[in-house]
Amino acid sequence: MASVFGHGIVGFTLSKVIDNKNLKWLMLAAMFSAILPDFDVIGYRIGIPYASPLGHRGFTHSILFAVLWSLFLMFTIGRKHKLTWFLVVFTTTISHGLLDAITTGGEGVGFFIPFENSRYFFPTRVILVSPLSIKSFFTDWGLQVIFSEIK
Ligand SMILES: [Zn+2]
Secondary structure, three states: OOOHHHHHHHHHHHHHHHOOOOOHHHHHHHHHHHHHHHHHHHHHHOOOOOOOOOOOOOHHHOHHHHHHHHHHHHHHOOHHHHHHHHHHHHHHHHHHHHHHOOEOOOOOEOOOOOOOOOOEOOOOOOEOOOOOOHHHHOOHHHHHHHHHHHO
């Protein structure tokens, strides 16, 4: 993954670019949605292998997940501004996988799961892969990740 900070900043920025109504809850939902796909690391603790469709960078990083999550939020808390909610949540959720696909490590991203289980990277990979643990993030490695994201 790119860092949680990098994903959150992208979510915040996309909400500000797309949402001309300045919806505060949407901004928070966008930041959360940009981070949400990495909740799949919980799978490590229950024995789901990394390369599984439900493993890290699997289904939660897919286009289908972004669509389903966007529809869920649009029909629950975004009912008054459906199109805006859908666009912001979809772009911020899928931005997570797009950023992961330009990182230097880990498995690729399963954009097409469950229809096709291959993992993908983009040809250009410029963001250092972020450590998964908080403890490891606050080391020199985490600092290098932040610098690569700023670039
Ligand atoms: Zn990720």
